[in-house]
Amino acid sequence: MKLWGGRFEKDTDALVEDFHSSIAFDRRLYKQDIQGSMAHARMLGRIGVLSRQEAEILLRGLDGLLADIEAGRVEFETGAEDIHMNIEKLLTERVGTVGKKLHTARSRNDQVALDLRLFLREEIDATKDLLVRLLRTLLELAEKHKETWMPGYTHLQKAQPISFGHHLTAYVQMFLRDLGRLRDTRRRLNFSPLGSGALAGTTFPLQREAVAEELGFAGVTLNSLDGVSDRDFALEFLGAASILMMHLSRLCEELVLWSSGEFRFVVMDDGYSTGSSIMPQKKNPDVAELVRGKTGRVYGDLMALLTVMKGLPLAYNKDMQEDKESVFDAVDTVKKSLSVVEPMLGTMQVDKQAMARAARQGFTNATDLADYLAKKGVPFRQAHELVGRIVLYCSKRGLALEDLTAAQFREFSEVFEPDLFQTIGIEHCVRARGLTGGPAPEAVAAGIARSREILAELLR
Structure with missing residues (x-):
């Protein structure tokens, strides 16, 4: 008989049994479920609901059940529905009738809310660790x-x-914001719902705050209805994870482009590339492409849970069983993606000459030429139009701005002087932009230093 079966006259239909059960996926909450159960048991002992013995x-x-599960000596049952009922059933088989007392003053509703918070808190910490490794690798590359x-x-x-250092530090800023979002998500989820019961608390004199402190929470949830029905913390994680994956996807998109024959800016390490089954010459950036593709999975996880939650009345509804697969999938996808992107970046080769050649093409110094005229007193809109005509002239003849002589420049305007060639040199164009956040080497160095300070602050 089910642990809740006293009110029923016949067994659950076999089809419903399978449809209803969540043990196939929520089994991974076993550690958190046992952790919460142990804290609950200690508290029941302190308030006299259980004897000390x-x-x-x-x-x-x-404790023994946890050890056996981790050693692979335990088989969970679909018929026991979920991880909570499986743990209780297995415990009762081991310790006898006293096992049936564990669920006193507790509901699966506040139990699962607790387990998911404990799980996400741990996984956010693990995700943050991986993100910090990626940030440090990006900062080292940017410095170089x-x-x-x-x-x-x-x-x-x-x-x-x-x-290239300036380009990489743009991603540093993105990932620092991601780290901040994960930190904030963790802070907001770090409140214990245990004691909310099914929806209305309990008549037992529970020590909610003491249990919360034992489990490492900052406090307890302040409304029993919200305590069991809130999944904002899961949605917030999925939102932060989606933005993080978007940033990874943008980075990986650029790596795909840069490693192509058309760019040749970087060469991916053999360990993070694959070949073709038919074309012997191919070296494909499949890792970057997969991260880009997997981003859609995490978006889907967020949209799935938003859709589940959007029409639910208070308090708990069975629909909320659908939260865990989305959270688990997003956690796994983000962690795997971070795990491969960091060493992929650390092992890639950068072709400085190819990048420099590309920087000298496409009239990338045209804005500096317009700025040169503006500094000579020419209204910027007029300077913009004049440089546009010079670019058109050069483009039709296959020339770069640097290929023109001083005399040719003066045919367009008498304002041009020989010092313009220093202004439009590619290196000068970069070095001249020393404002905070700019690409000049000293500005990039300052940005790296400040980013390291922000990283340290986020880890406090």
């Missing part, structure tokens, strides 16, 4: 490439020259 029996039984010139792009068209 009964509490010790339950704690020894739960402060003077590796490359074209910056808008609309995927060459725009202005920057450095």
Whole structure:
């Protein structure tokens, strides 16, 4: 008979049994379920609901069950529905009738809310650790490439020259924001719902705050209805995970482009590339492509849970069983993606010469030429139009701006002087942009230093 079966006159239909059961996926919450159960048992012993001996029996039984599960000696049953009922059933088989007392003053509703919070808290910490490794690798690469010139792009068209270090620190800023979102998500989820019961708390004099403190929470949830029905913390994690994956996807998209024959900016390490079954010459950036593709999975996880939650009345509804697969999938996908992107970046080869050649193409110094005129007193809109005509002239003849002589420049305007050639040199274009956040090497170095400070602050 089911642990809840006293009110029923016949067994659950076999089809419903399979449809209803969640043990196939929520089994991975076994550690959190036992952790919460042990804290609950200790508290029941302290308030006299259990004798000291009964509490010790339950704690020894739960500890032994945890060891056996981790050693692979335990088989879970579909008929026991979920991880909570499986743990209780297995415990009762081991310790006898006292095992049936564990669920006193507790519901599966507050139990699962607790387990998921414990799980996500641990996984957020693990995700943050991986993200920190990626940030440190990006900062090291940026430091190394402060003077590796490359074209910056808008609309995927060459725009202005920057450095590779400057480009990489743009991703540093993105991932620092991701780290902050994960930290904030963890802070908001770190409240214990245990004691909310099914929806209305309990008549037993529970020590909610003491249990919360024992489990490492900052406090307890303040409304029993919200305590069991809230999944904002899961949605917030999925939102933060989606934005993080979007940033990874953008980075990987650029790696795919940069490793192509059309760019040749980077060469991916053999360990993070694959070949073709038919074309012997191929070296494909499959790891970057897969991360880009897996981003859609995490978006889907977020949308799935948002859709589940959007029409639910208070308090708990069975629909909420669908939260775990989305959370588990997002956790696994984000962690695997971070795990491969960091060493992929650390092992790739950067072709400085190819980047520099590309920076000298596409009139990336045209804005600097317009700025030169503006500094000579020419209204910027007029300077913009004049440089546009010079670019058109050069484009039709297959020339770069640097290929024109001083005399040819003066045919367009008497304002031009020989010092313009210093202004439009690619290296000068980058070095001249020393404002905070700019691509000049000293600005990039300052940005790296400040980013390291922010990283340290986020880890406190």
